[in-house]
């Protein structure tokens with residue numbers, strides 16, 4: 585096998601590479617959470633104040649986590665089990681897709697203000713941030729990758745790209761979808777840690 589043929593083979597086996605990488609990525613996320621928990625317990629500083637959520641915040645958050653949960657579970661479990669997403673799993677994936685596509689703009693419009701980067705002047709008076717740094721970062725990642733994961737599928741339904749282009753779009757869809765799942769898990773962890781006073 586020549587070195588030049590490696591990218592071609594990688595493109596042909598991209599679904600299989602994704603399947604094999606999946607357990608390592610999920611294990612990595614679990615390790616990050618476990619490590620951060622351990623560090624937070626050992627070096628417990630002054631925690632940020634618990635943030636107050638209204639019913640709309642809770643509703644939008646539950647909609648986001650619920651739809652990402654359905655999308656992540658249906659696709660990733662099917663990929664690990666069968667290698668591809670099809671049958672009932674794909675059917676349920678499409679329900680999650682509808683919910684996610686509807687909730688993503690609501691999340692952006694309702695939460696962007698509370699997640700902007702704040703450069704507070706020294707000694708300046710400002711109300712305590714609603715979200716900690718990791719949650720803010722994950723929020724923007726969910727928005728960016730959520731946009732990509734949605735657009736890759738919407739665009740591939742249009743007669744613009746050929747078969748090769750559609751394979752590439754599916755590949756981008758897989759990885760951006762995984763990034764949304766990872767970001768949602770870390771976001772939930774950040775929020776939970778802040779609410780119990782670990783951050």
Ligand code: HEM
Nearest residue numbers: 599652655656659668669681684733734737758761762764
């Ligand atoms: C967190 C969000 C999402 C994740 C984690 C995710 C994950 C995945 C994965 C891993 C696959 C490929 C399975 C395979 O290799 O066969 C897939 C396929 C698919 N996804 Fe998603 N997805 C997400 C969001 C969406 C959205 C928003 C839509 C629709 C707008 C969508 C529509 C589809 C469709 C139609 C397929 C099948 C494509 C094909 O086999 O040709 N997904 N998804």
